Amino acid sequence: MVRANGAVSLRELARVVQTSEVTVRRDVRALEAEGLLDRRHGGAVLPGGFTRESGFPQKSLSATAEKTAIADLAAGLVDEGEAIVVGAGTTTQELARRLARVPGLTVVTNSLLVAQALAHANRVEVVMTGGTLRGSNYALVGSGAEQSLQGLRVSRAFLSGSGLTAERGLSTSNMLSASVDRALVQAAAEVVVLADHTKLGADTMFQTVPTDVITRLVTDEPPAHDERASTELQALADQGVQITVAGVPVSPSAAAQAPASSAESEKVRPQRREMPLPGQRRTRGGAGPGPARLGPAGGLEPGTAPGPGGSMERVARMADLRRR
The missing domain is CATH 3.40.50.1360 (Rossmann fold)
Incomplete structure (x- = not known):
């Protein structure tokens, strides 16, 4: 799949081979050790992918x-x-x-x-x-x-x-x-x-x-x-x-x-989830309150979102109201 597409995500690999991302990640590590591909943050690319650009057909199949x-x-x-x-x-x-x-x-x-x-x-x-x-x-x-x-x-x-x-x-x-x-x-x-x-x-x-x-x-x-x-x-x-x-x-x-x-x-x-806090920056050069904090899995840490219970829905509503 990497040879055909230039790049592929672990999620897509797991879907195609009908196994877990944990298993796919382990196999990708083994293939990287053999020099057959390079791992890239949630996916894999052909070796030397730093400078290589995939064509449109390859990109359209990724993620x-x-x-x-x-x-x-x-x-x-x-x-x-x-x-x-x-x-x-x-x-x-x-x-x-x-x-x-x-x-x-x-x-x-x-x-x-x-x-x-x-x-x-x-x-x-x-x-x-x-x-x-x-x-x-x-x-x-x-x-x-x-x-x-x-x-x-x-x-x-x-x-x-x-x-x-x-x-x-x-x-x-x-x-x-x-x-x-x-x-x-x-x-x-x-x-x-x-x-x-x-x-x-x-x-x-x-x-x-x-x-x-x-x-x-x-x-x-x-x-x-x-x-x-x-x-x-x-x-x-x-x-x-x-x-x-x-x-x-x-x-x-x-x-x-x-x-x-x-x-x-x-x-x-x-x-939909919003971070950092609404109003932090809407246009270039703007300034505002400090950013919300992300947790280890990319989500907001408890208590960093505004509103009761750190509700993401309220964050989204505030963003929408301000945009109007």
Whole structure:
């Protein structure tokens, strides 16, 4: 699977081979010891994956459930009549499919896949950048794309990438893509990064968005064993990034191993958690109260969320009210 796709998550491997992530993680360690692959924070890649960029077919098969959940939450951040920019990527493509239902929206993008997802949305205006087509990810890059973004101003930019760390922020493996992403960021008042847990702690060649420019991260819950992803989330929260965590539905194999009550509760659990505290930072350069603390599995530590009992629902309501 790694040879075919370039990268694969432990969750996906466990689903395909119908075993637990614990077993898969042990086998991945053994394969890494033989030099057949490299482990990467909740997944595995081909050796030398630090500089290697997977093509679109490979990326589209990685962490599909996580990307879907992230796109669902990110779409809820967009209001009617907004003007936004959306970068290239498989997660942003999923977001675009959901934006087709937002009336009066204007979307500026360099991604052919994002534009295609919105092509038949009657109430959404799509503005394409110029540039040279980069076939590996169906994106327009180069000076033409960057020049077409000069003088543009929108409310938000939604971007993805190859890796995200608290030290360097969002990064990608391709220089041309990084340059266009930086131009997209310059056009936006707020920057929202969409990154699943496999990208947390991964560091690739070209920085696109420094951490202090990222307004919000929309991600999924890291597995309990993935300490590096959880640590990275805490570090990002400490630097003022608002973090929205999407719940991912339990796979059939995982549900079969879990108690019935646990599996059922997962299906109805609100699929949104906010950290750090609302109002900490909404736009670049803003300041506010200190961040909430993340627990060892990536969740908030007891008592750090505001409201009775540290309710995540109240955090989400406050964020929504403030956004309105």
